[in-house]
Amino acid sequence: MPRKPRQARSRATVNAIVEAGFIAVATHGPTGATTRQIADIAGISVGSLYEYFTNKEAIFKAMSERFVADTVAMIQPLVPELVRKPIRQTILDLLGHFRVFLQENNELYLKCARHAFTMDFEEYLDPVHKLLVDIVMQHLLHNPELTRVRNIPAMIYIFINGGVFAVIRHLSEDNPPISFEALSEGLADMVGHYVSQELSEPSGKITAGPG
Amino acid sequence: MPRKPRQARSRATVNAIVEAGFIAVATHGPTGATTRQIADIAGISVGSLYEYFTNKEAIFKAMSERFVADTVAMIQPLVPELVRKPIRQTILDLLGHFRVFLQENNELYLKCARHAFTMDFEEYLDPVHKLLVDIVMQHLLHNPELTRVRNIPAMIYIFINGGVFAVIRHLSEDNPPISFEALSEGLADMVGHYVSQELSEPSGKITAGPG
């Protein structure tokens, strides 16, 4: 049974384990990363590792939470500025910052995010989802006419689950078939055009009914 | 060193191993699936498994190739019909068929696709990419005015890497925040609106230049 750290010393240990986890996974992938490696990098023994984590997966879980928290913390301060810009620019900025974030520390996070599914990152994406919803909501406040755009929740869903992973995959590719700029402008235009088109359509448009 | 099967018997064995792989991964995930399980499900012994596959990862690789080949084989016959329809409908149809495909056999493929990154499915997506490009090209032949749409390669990239994974994730969720219909219509509208908007813009539009 894993224990809760009480003293500063053990809290530092837990922290070191999570950070060592990122390094080990970035270097050897989630399968290749061994608990011994993680312990070595963290400068502790394997035994200590199991004091705080049930198993290797629990370390991955902590890493996921850390990653998501760091992502949110990275974006949060940008929000006030972002919500004032036109949609297209907001998205370009978001993607640009996300790229830098992923590539920091010799691509530490990027190399881990690549294996996101393995480590169930997705199950912890909720805070990111909430943040995006928040940004959209504030956008709506600044631009009330956008309220006419249909299907905003679906757009957010697609953007998070599709856009973000498209970016992660793109940055992980050795020879991507398109440039990062083409990708991010594609995403920005896709959303931007969607909104423009929605706004240019008669507001009472009815889509296929049930049945 | 893995051997090439020569007789029908061993070809059946290899096939059984790959299919057992899908079942094992669908049931226990790529980490939880053991070679013994796979061998048991395939009705052979562990030893035989290593006659044809260097290691567990090689089995995953074969599974990825099979999955991609099956996906292409599923879509291919639909192409002639798809390329005649309006874009929005083409996408809705594609996604609908893809959904059925993933959910067949008690969601066998869906449960595996969820772990796509772990098993490096992405590295084998090329045939799917080519197929989509083909569909788009044929669309262009039927609707020459679409040639004015910019950034088509980026759209395809986003659609494959974003759209497809958004769908896979959505179908894997217990309580998705939006319905599948909302998701697929969102994707269809996103592409459809993008195209409409592009066509409604003056053709010589210049985006930011280099530097």
Place this chain on the structure above:
DNA sequence: TAGGATTTCCGAATTGAATCCGAACAAGCA
């Protein structure tokens, strides 16, 4: 269709990583 060559299959043995556990060490406190 017997006998040897080739291919396929088998499962106990080996290897190495994940995890456990009881002893040793450090910190907090009286």
Place this chain on the structure above:
DNA sequence: TGCTTGTTCGGATTCAATTCGGAAATCCTA
């Protein structure tokens, strides 16, 4: 300082991955 609780350690155990030396099936040819 003596006692209690928190923390660390690393050898021992367990279990999955992979190997290997034949046994069994199939093929081929006389």
